[in-house]
Amino acid sequence: MSRRDDRRRRIEDSFAEFQRAVSAALGSVAREHRALATEHAKDLVEFTVRGTGIDRALRDSALTDVTPFLTVDEKRIGNPRQAPLSMAEFQDRLAQIRHDWQQSYHEWTTTGPDQLTELVNSVARGPASWPYESWLGHPGTHDGSEGVPELWRIGTGEVVSAPEAAPFPVAVPLLDQSHLHISSTPDSRQLADGLVESLLLRVLSHFQPGLVHVHVWDVGQLTGSLPGLYPLTRANLLTVHDPARLHELLDELSEHIRQVHTKVLVDGHLTVRSVSGEGRRTEPWRIAVLFGNRKALREEHQQQLQRVARNGLACGVQLFIVDIPITVNSPVETVVLRSDGSATCTMTGKDVRVTLDPAFPRTLVPRACAAIAEKREERRSRMGTFGDLLPDRPWTESSAAGVIAPVGFDDGEQVCVQLGDTSPHALVGGPSGSGKTNFLYAMLGSLCARYSPDELELYLLDFKEGVSFAQFAPGRKDPSWLPHARLVGVNVNTDREFGVALLKFLADEMRRRADAAKQHEVTKLEHLRAEDPGGRWPRIVAVIDEFQYLFGERDQVTAAATQLLEDVARRGRSQGIHLVLSSQDVSGIEGFWGKSAIFEQFTVRIALPKARRVLAEPQNDAAVELPRWHAVINHESGVKPGNEICRVPDSTAKGTMDFLQNELWRREPGQAPGLFDGSKVPLLDALPDFSDLRPGDASPTVLLGQVIDVAGSAARVRFARTPGRNIAVIGSVVQDAAAVLGGAAASLGRQHHPRGARFTLACLVDEAEPSAQHLSKRLRADGHEAEVIYLDGIREVLDETAKDLQAIGKGETDAPLTSHYLVLYGVDAAQTLLEQKDPATRASGVDSLRTVLKHGPENRTHVLGWWRGVQRLKASLPPGVYDDIGAWVAFDVQGKELLSLGPEQVMSWSPRPRRGLFFDRFEHSRPQVIIPFDTGEA
Ligand SMILES: Nc1ncnc2c1ncn2[C@@H]1O[C@H](COP(=O)(O)OP(=O)(O)OP(=O)(O)O)[C@@H](O)[C@H]1O
Numbered sequence: 001m002s003r004r005d006d007r008r009r010r011i012e013d014s015f016a017e018f019q020r021a022v023s024a025a026l027g028s029v030a031r032e033h034r035a036l037a038t039e040h041a042k043d044l045v046e047f048t049v050r051g052t053g054i055d056r057a058l059r060d061s062a063l064t065d066v067t068p069f070l071t072v073d074e075k076r077i078g079n080p081r082q083a084p085l086s087m088a089e090f091q092d093r094l095a096q097i098r099h100d101w102q103q104s105y106h107e108w109t110t111t112g113p114d115q116l117t118e119l120v121n122s123v124a125r126g127p128a129s130w131p132y133e134s135w136l137g138h139p140g141t142h143d144g145s146e147g148v149p150e151l152w153r154i155g156t157g158e159v160v161s162a163p164e165a166a167p168f169p170v171a172v173p174l175l176d177q178s179h180l181h182i183s184s185t186p187d188s189r190q191l192a193d194g195l196v197e198s199l200l201l202r203v204l205s206h207f208q209p210g211l212v213h214v215h216v217w218d219v220g221q222l223t224g225s226l227p228g229l230y231p232l233t234r235a236n237l238l239t240v241h242d243p244a245r246l247h248e249l250l251d252e253l254s255e256h257i258r259q260v261h262t263k264v265l266v267d268g269h270l271t272v273r274s275v276s277g278e279g280r281r282t283e284p285w286r287i288a289v290l291f292g293n294r295k296a297l298r299e300e301h302q303q304q305l306q307r308v309a310r311n312g313l314a315c316g317v318q319l320f321i322v323d324i325p326i327t328v329n330s331p332v333e334t335v336v337l338r339s340d341g342s343a344t345c346t347m348t349g350k351d352v353r354v355t356l357d358p359a360f361p362r363t364l365v366p367r368a369c370a371a372i373a374e375k376r377e378e379r380r381s382r383m384g385t386f387g388d389l390l391p392d393r394p395w396t397e398s399s400a401a402g403v404i405a406p407v408g409f410d411d412g413e414q415v416c417v418q419l420g421d422t423s424p425h426a427l428v429g430g431p432s433g434s435g436k437t438n439f440l441y442a443m444l445g446s447l448c449a450r451y452s453p454d455e456l457e458l459y460l461l462d463f464k465e466g467v468s469f470a471q472f473a474p475g476r477k478d479p480s481w482l483p484h485a486r487l488v489g490v491n492v493n494t495d496r497e498f499g500v501a502l503l504k505f506l507a508d509e510m511r512r513r514a515d516a517a518k519q520h521e522v523t524k525l526e527h528l529r530a531e532d533p534g535g536r537w538p539r540i541v542a543v544i545d546e547f548q549y550l551f552g553e554r555d556q557v558t559a560a561a562t563q564l565l566e567d568v569a570r571r572g573r574s575q576g577i578h579l580v581l582s583s584q585d586v587s588g589i590e591g592f593w594g595k596s597a598i599f600e601q602f603t604v605r606i607a608l609p610k611a612r613r614v615l616a617e618p619q620n621d622a623a624v625e626l627p628r629w630h631a632v633i634n635h636e637s638g639v640k641p642g643n644e645i646c647r648v649p650d651s652t653a654k655g656t657m658d659f660l661q662n663e664l665w666r667r668e669p670g671q672a673p674g675l676f677d678g679s680k681v682p683l684l685d686a687l688p689d690f691s692d693l694r695p696g697d698a699s700p701t702v703l704l705g706q707v708i709d710v711a712g713s714a715a716r717v718r719f720a721r722t723p724g725r726n727i728a729v730i731g732s733v734v735q736d737a738a739a740v741l742g743g744a745a746a747s748l749g750r751q752h753h754p755r756g757a758r759f760t761l762a763c764l765v766d767e768a769e770p771s772a773q774h775l776s777k778r779l780r781a782d783g784h785e786a787e788v789i790y791l792d793g794i795r796e797v798l799d800e801t802a803k804d805l806q807a808i809g810k811g812e813t814d815a816p817l818t819s820h821y822l823v824l825y826g827v828d829a830a831q832t833l834l835e836q837k838d839p840a841t842r843a844s845g846v847d848s849l850r851t852v853l854k855h856g857p858e859n860r861t862h863v864l865g866w867w868r869g870v871q872r873l874k875a876s877l878p879p880g881v882y883d884d885i886g887a888w889v890a891f892d893v894q895g896k897e898l899l900s901l902g903p904e905q906v907m908s909w910s911p912r913p914r915r916g917l918f919f920d921r922f923e924h925s926r927p928q929v930i931i932p933f934d935t936g937e938a
Pocket residue numbers: 430431432433434435436437438439464584629630648649650651652653
């Protein structure tokens with residue numbers, strides 16, 4: 001071997017060695033690279049599948065995007081030269097991802113659909129979600145008092161990305177909560193119509209017919225949309241609007257919203273639902289369905305619709321907007337229907353595919369609507385009696401925010417009167433026989449059935465000659481009374497003072513409530529009740545029938561009444577004190593109209609047929625055309641848009657109000673109301689002020705008659721041992737005088753122990769004889785000395801008494817310990833006799849009388865005398881000095897004659913039968929009218 005060959009072989013060997021080394025190194029790098037590539041391919045698969053979503057990856061192209069990595073022959077994924085991935089490895093990684101997917105949905109799949117089903121069942125009972133077989137064709141019975149379904153079913157949902165199908169019910173919020181906006185394509189429009197029809201049927205079939213009204217407007221057609229609902233039109237439950245007159249529908253809805261705001265959303269309520277509270281829905285829902293054609297509405301319609309949408313929900317106005325592109329600034333549920341018939345809605349979001357429920361069977365829909373219409377018609381023709389004004393269960397309402405009383409019916413629906421902070425007082429007008437009293441009965445019955453006596457108190461005053469409110473107080477024939485009535489005043493037409501007394505009482509009560517509110521740092525009754533839940537703060541409704549009598553004359557009574565009325569009318573509203581004034585003719589009431597501030601407070605106006613000036617005439621002449629037994633109820637101070645016309649049921653016939661009163665009385669009679677009956681004479685022995693009198697008081701109280709006040713209290717004078725404590729009765733009628741003297745003496749008798757007082761009854765006119773004898777008997781029965789003397793004995797008694805008093809005055813003897821009352825009937829009849837002078841002393845009987853009057857009271861000797869005229873009384877007194885008569889009661893004496901005896905207010909006194917004017921110069925600044933007692937003499 002040549003050296004050259006040897007060198008070549010060595011080179012070749014080392015080259016081979018080098019190649020071996022290089023290929024060994026390359027082989028290990030390739031292995032490592034392949035391993036990395038496999039990992040990379042696995043990650044790439046996972047990244048792609050997880051990123052796309054395994055559901056979609058399995059379903060569509062995502063996986064095939066991976067298959068290019070899979071070599072056909074080797075079934076390997078990835079670049080066959082570089083990074084093969086076996087199918088097993090791929091499946092393994094996919095299984096892992098599928099496992100993770102199932103795990104993450106596990107909780108939802110096992111519990112979610114059931115929970116949703118349960119939820120829908122609980123908040124959407126009955127027609128709101130149940131299958132149609134159980135309700136379609138049966139008109140609803142709910143009146144809202146059981147609540148309003150929160151959701152309404154539309155179909156079935158499925159989470160698109162879930163590993164297994166787990167369907168659940170899909171329901172959407174509607175009434176009061178959310179409008180509905182449906183968008184469809186030409187292909188799915190029919191489904192949209194079906195959805196609207198189904199939802200309407202669910203709502204219409206849930207509630208009592210009449211509680212839901214439907215309006216339909218379709219840009220494309222006059223008729224034809226929702227044909228299955230057409231039977232509802234005959235009961236006015238469905239109104240189809242002209243395609244060209246969208247503005248009319250929108251105007252109607254806007255006006256309705258305005259009316260709800262002024263009439264229903266009063267006293268701080270923001271929604272109709274909060275007004276209705278737990279009770280019956282008072283305001284029906286109006287659902288307006290607007291079908292568009294995917295084109296925008298005209299700008300002005302768009303804006304008006306947006307306004308309706310914004311304000312409607314609170315007022316029960318609900319929109320179903322189909323294929324009208326619009327944005328609304330209020331809660332709205334959107335359902336989007338795709339061409340393939342699937343849907344999504346905002347309630348469940350974009351990841352849930354909703355399959356709408358199939359439309360209800362074609363034949364059943366019109367039949368169901370016919371049944372609803374029929375029921376509604378039946379209800380409309382049936383509703384209308386006094387009984388229909390009353391709630392199913394009495395005394396369940398709260399008067400915290402105000403009171404509501406259905407008083408009549410319009411088209412089968414109740415029409416209500418409301419009294420609250422914003423509609424505080426009511427004025428009722430109508431000529432004689434138009435049904436005012438009947439209306440008041442309807443209102444009172446309705447109120448009393450709704451509110452318990454702890455929620456509502458009534459003060460009822462009737463100036464009519466009749467006795468329309470008398471039945472509310474216990475009577476001889478019917479012992480029951482209206483448990484809410486605290487005071488019933490009847491036959492007060494001559495006793496206008498009683499009207500003033502009632503207003504005064506209300507003004508005082510108003511002040512008491514205002515003080516209590518102040519203490520709790522609130523300003524109105526509703527808040528006071530919230531702050532003082534233990535307190536009793538009923539609303540007060542004071543009804544004055546024929547109240548024009550109160551302002552009938554230009555005198556102090558009218559002046560006082562006007563002032564008090566103004567006070568109560570202005571400030572009563574926030575203290576829960578409401579006035580209902582009724583009159584044949586309000587136009588002539590000067591005192592009233594002169595004060596527009598008063599009148600403005602009477603925002604509730606009720607006009608019966610042919611009523612004048614109750615409504616805002618001449619623009620509002622609705623009362624002129626009103627049929628018999630109807631009324632215009634207006635809560636907007638009588639302006640025309642506020643008119644609601646209703647028929648008032650007969651509420652005075654037997655079996656109506658009387659029956660209700662009896663029922664309520666049996667339920668809980670409470671205390672009988674105070675009764676003031678101007679035609680009755682108060683019985684002394686029945687008067688609590690009389691029976692409460694007891695012996696022992698050093699200054700006994702003399703009761704002279706009954707004051708015309710709310711409490712029915714007695715007019716009283718205290719016989720202190722001070723000058724002037726004598727009483728004069730002035731008038732020509734013995735009956736009046738004897739009643740006052742008899743009541744006075746009898747009340748004194750009750751305040752002395754037997755034989756603790758001496759009574760001398762001087763019968764100086766024959767006609768007084770029976771009274772004197774009766775009184776004497778009564779006093780003797782109480783154990784007192786009660787001697788009856790006549791003309792022949794008067795001089796001696798007076799002289800003796802005067803002598804004793806003079807002796808005491810001179811200190812010759814002790815003051816008499818026994819009280820002595822000289823009851824003198826017809827003092828003036830003895831004037832001539834008393835004027836005669838004693839030949840020896842030159843003193844006359846008149847002098848003795850003056851001495852007794854002057855010095856008696858300090859020594860427990862008091863005169864109770866009757867004079868038959870003012871001049872005759874004055875003749876018994878020292879000229880020009882009348883102080884010794886500290887108190888007097890005048891009957892048939894003109895006011896001006898009394899001026900020298902009392903304050904200038906006596907001037908306005910005009911005598912009237914069986915009424916006296918009483919003045920006590922020690923106690924009074926102004927005189928009072930009193931009714932003398934029946935002392936049992938007859
Ligand atoms: N809604 C009615 N349905 C049936 N009868 C009615 C109705 N309203 C009133 N009446 C009857 O009409 C008569 C007169 O009614 P009411 O006494 O209420 O009228 P008024 O306006 O108060 O009259 P007046 O001022 O003369 O007392 C009564 O006999 C009453 O029963």
